[in-house]
Amino acid sequence: MTDVSTAEIALRTEDVWKIYPQEPEDVEAVRGVSLEVREGDFMTMAGPSGSGKTTLLNMLGGLTRPTRGRIWVRDLEITELSNKELARLRLESIGFVFQAFNLLPVLSALENAEFSLLLRGVPAKERHERVHALFEEIGLEGLADRKPARLSGGQQQRVAVARAVVGKPALVLADEPTANLDSHTSDALLGVMERLNHEHGTTFLFSTHDPRVMERAHRRVTLVDGQIASDERD
């Protein structure tokens, strides 16, 4: 397990704001958030609906641009990157796990999981070896050729996790990853991610209000009205 206190910074924000222009009054979804996430962190970002969790997560992942403020992934400031550079950043440094799994329906489980490696030009043999090893580790043996429609919710989310971590990103951003799963499946999935965090040092940042996720996290940030209300570390 990584010693987080001495680890490198995986992500850093400085006074990040997201304001949506709206009549009669603009909506301030995220208000001046400054945050540091270290390599190996296993942390949650909780808060009520509308507190700005997903908006902040999208900005951290380079999916949405902040209205103002600065964001760094490792040493790279991403705020001023072009769309093409942001796409490259997402490909190489960030993994995503979504509430709705969001697997590509036209690809098999294996093809979904290896997608980022495929885009990076990793040779087929290496791709397959890495994905098969990961599938074995997270309990997806024998399901490589199945299309998402033929997988259960838990299996789909495991494939999504495999897709997020297979490229060894700087961090994995997971938006309500257990919201669509039953408690047993959620526990199993969280176990998989915990193990990846322990054994590989993969950094996880969850947006959630699932108490089971928060219980397992080492650090819990709470957002209220777009601002950090608390930041607790075990």
Place this chain on the structure above:
Amino acid sequence: MRRTPTLLRLASRGVLREARRSLLTSSAMALGLALLMFSRSLADGGHEDWINTGVRMGSGHVLFQAPGFRESRSLDDRLSGDEAEAALASLAALDERLAPLATTVRLSTVGLASSASSALPVMIDGVDPVAESGFSHAAEAVIEGRYLEPDDRLSAYVGTGVAERLDLSLGSRFVLTAQSTSGDIEGQLVRVVGVFRTGLPEVDEGLVHISISTARSWLGAEGAATTVGAILPASSVVDEVVSAVRSDIAVRSNFGEDDVRVLSWQEAYPELDAAVRIDDYGDYVFHGILFAIVALAVLNTVLMAVLYRKREFGVLQALGLTPAETGLVVFVEGLLLTALAGVAGIILGVAVTWGFFSDGLDFSFFMDEEFTFSGIVMDPVIVPEFRMVHLFQSFVSIAVVGISASIYPAYHATKIDVGEALKFE
């Protein structure tokens, strides 16, 4: 470039995944293409029939005349024997592919036909009976008696209208009067050996054929001709033939445009040319409307597919595809649908056109009587004709429709808000 196979795979699987949508979209395009091919080949077949009838009713696809004859119709503007021979020699020198199916030499003038009961202005064509019988539509339209024969000296072949108005029957004698090359008015007694009916009133009531040897001696124009005409294998080779015979006649016999004028059928029969062009424009408008409808249908389905798959495209971008690559996936999907539709459309178009209508489409059901148009009698049976250039144009048209209809959805896919697209609903 290394991502191209991945993008192609995503696009092809996208097409296959939405099989019903893909099938509907490509069916609309394929039907449009098949309809275009059928309608285009029907129009081409119809036009070729018009032209063929028109040039056989007149003086051929390519004509040689003295400058000014077309305007004056006077024997003063005639080809000398040498010039007529040079014209025939230039036609004989053409490649086998361009070689005429039939040629004719005519000495034509306007004159008066008089019988005991009446008189009528007519066009008098002095013709070689053998050459003319394989050339002229009028020669084939005999309804009574026979066409002229080589030994006929004082025989005349007249339109049914001429026979009726002059009260002539087979064996009747009447007098043709015209101005000779010396300027004198000369008369020639002839006897009716055949009556024809083309269906065109201006021809049936105004044309008389006599032997060219009779015409030459009667009008004092030994060896001369007013027109040398040729029927070609197809109207599409006319420009090539005109250009070839123009240079050949200049080189071989040293005759220039001031001596022998070479005319294409378009120049000789501008009304027929205009009729074909107008019909073509009508077809283009029809095809334009057809393709606009097909394009809107394709645009609608492809755009709906993009909107429906917004989340999928958001995921692709979250995973590292650039907006341009996402648009490319949509665009390639459109191209694949177009290619699918193109192949299906061509097969369908060929099958419909040749499979069902290889013997021609009979429109006589819609025509109670003979239908004349721009100086020709329309054949109620139209045989579709494939022209490679129009087949190619049809395919290009459907490709343009497919590509155009894919551009906006592809652009739309590049502009999606990834954060919004990924929101859970």
